[in-house]
Amino acid sequence: MTTTGAHQDGAGMTARGYGWWERRRSIVLDVGLALVSALECGLEGVYFAQNAALPVSLGVIFGLLAGSVLVVRRRWPFAVVLVSIAVTPAEMGYLMAVVGLYSLAASEAPRRIIGSLAGMSLVGTLIVTFVRARQNVLDTGVDTHRWYVPVVAILMSAGMTAPPVLLGLYVGARRRLMESLRERADSLEQELSLLADRAEQRAEWARTEERTRIAREMHDVVAHRVSLMVVHAAALQAVALKDPAKAVKNAALVGDMGRQALTELREMLGVLRSGEQVAARRAGNLTSADAAREAVPLAAVGLAAAAAAAAAAEDGPGMADIEALVGESRDTGMVVELSVRGESRAYPPEVEQTAYRVVQEALTNVLKHAAGAKVMVRLAHREAEVAMQVENGPSDSGAHDAGLPSGGNGLVGMRERVTALGGVFVSGETDAGGFRVSAVLPDRGAA
Template sequence: MTTSGAQQQAAGVTSRGLWWWGRWRSVVLDAGLAVVSALECALEGVRFADTAVLPVPVGVVFGLLAGAVLLVRRRWPFAVVLVSIAITPAEMGYLMGLVGLYTLAASEAPRRIIGALAGMSLVGTLIVAFVRTRQNVVDTNFDSARWYVPVVAVLMSVGLTAPPVLFGLYVGARRRLMESLRERADSLEQELSLLADRAEQRAEWARTEERTRIAREMHDVVAHRVSLMVVHAAALQAVALKDPQKAVKNAALVGDMGRQALTELREMLGVLRAGEQVAARKAVAGQRPAGADGAAGANGSAEEFSPAVPLAAVARAAAAAAAAAAEDGPGMGDIEALVGQSRETGMVVELSVQGESRPYAPEVEQTAYRVVQEALTNVLKHAAGAKVMVRLAHRESEIAMQVENGPSDGGAQDAGLPSGGNGLVGMRERVTALGGVFVSGETDAGGFRVSAVLPDRTPAAEAGRASA
């Protein structure tokens, strides 16, 4: 703080006003009212001095001091009203009484105190008006009815008391309403800011989930297909000179698997490209109208009013891309062909199916396929020559799968395939995302077992069914 700032603070001066005044124009207004009130009371003090048989300067000074009390009306409105009530018998301080009652009624004072002081002012003004009106009637010999003096006194007292009190109550109520609306606007602004942050977090979460899904898909497609291609290429190299026919067959298999891998990658990239186009269109179109779909609710409100609408559009497009990829991806019907491809590499694979097969949700079928695919790929990488048992069980409300291999054949040649260490993690993520259970670990016989149980419906489908 600078020296001048410290001096101003010590003197009670702020950047907005002086002492209890919030703005400088309030200082000017109250000072002007105090000067006018002091002059009025000083003039009325001359008459008071004549009536009370006092020196005129005494009455003038008394009026000046009494009228100047109006300067503190914002700080101590009670004092201003009490002073105006006290000098009412002297027939001075009319302006101070009006302004004081208005300020008191517009303040945050309790209603009972406002009513008590207003009643005291009304009674004091009524008595003075009654006495003065009666004296005027007597002094002028005015022939009036008996009701004339009381009616005039009541009208004068009510006219000097009721209007400032009522107007002050109105201004105070309006001021409190404006403050309430301002606070509500601030709270709404904070709430909208929180909603925007939440929408951005949801969009970031959606992008992270989409990146994770893409990584899983790439891993499943590339790891399995390329692993088979490497195995067949090694076999092709081994039999190229000894058995040309078998070499031709292996070369054809390598080509087929490469084309299948390219096809799956192309389909995946096509879905992602379509999702990006949808997100771009939503971002250009701006916010979506309220009630555009049946899911309008708290989340919809956040997206409609928040500045993160393009991010939310990206999240929705990512979810749509994931759903489209699940529908276009492999399913339960492709597991038998998958087992056949593994057999062609020389693996001993048995397939056992229990229960009656039925259609499942696309996400469930694709997850089941990917679990079996990744388990067979791991056997090919880490347990070459081991016997593999693939079991599928169609149950009432779920589907179970298990891939178990025996101990590795020590005499089998290692294919030399690299391992990223994410196969089991990806399978677990896929299964748990659908509300299933995933277990993996070594067996007592020295092999490895992968087990998964999936519900026959996704959690989203179950929620939709419950709401319907």
């Protein structure tokens, strides 16, 4: 039963595999090498027992036990190397020595331990090979040069030690590199997933901001115009029979205001449509054909919101239209005074529009909740900012609420507009029983 996870089943298999093996083929390989090594050492144990005048069975058992140590080469490679060094004088365990050195070099063991054990194995093999080669020369009686035995010993010992160590170091370094690349790929995948989540959050935030901005614009346009139309309609109803000329004038004003409201609504909707089209084109140009299918829905929302907001700010009303706005309120019968201080100058479009909307919403609130009250509109151009204030006194004794519906979001919308540009907004009742709305906008609020 092969399982994954952190648990361990009845067979002793962990989340990493079978014991210290990760795959079944690793078990097969190590067991196979251990059997071959045990067979080799068992055969070499026969010659060892004969040379040492020991029972052959004892030499075979010793060789089988020594060779089978190779089965733990992945878990304890240093133990395999130490056993191979120990049996080197008995001239057995050549396969165990080669495989053990390779496994040790490929493991995570410190380099000093690898070097020390490899040096011990090299010295042991060199001594045994030197003695065996010298004895063979003496036994055969062949006349050789002095360098023959040392060269043979050095070549054989180096041939059995250096290749497995170098190969093991290479395989270990390659394995660590692959693990590092795999971890880096996993980390990049997690980062990409996190970036995608953040992009989705930013897109949702952009959609929410755009919905809020549209609602605010709709409120400012519709509430003010419709409130004036309601007041003029009430006046028209009151004077229709008594003063036909005034009734005709009020009817014309109602029609003009209705047309103005429709015009502003069409302009705002047109800006939104054009902003979405520009955003889609920009997103399509910024990404490749495959990535565009995923990036356009997110990028289009943010670009549409930015494009629509910028276009609406540039094409919307500004502080130059405040005087006309005050005139419209006067036409309804409100007593409105306008005071302008300082030298007028050009401001960023968003500052112009925000100042206009604050005055517009304040006058609309006076029309709704303090009909008949005297209103004072103050506009001050300062060195690095522009300030506006709309203050109304208490309503006349005979005046009551105009009965117009209110969503309760007028002051909230004004505060959001002003604070978004880094300004200050204050509103509240006055000591005289009226209401005051004040706002200060920095000259470079957009920055």
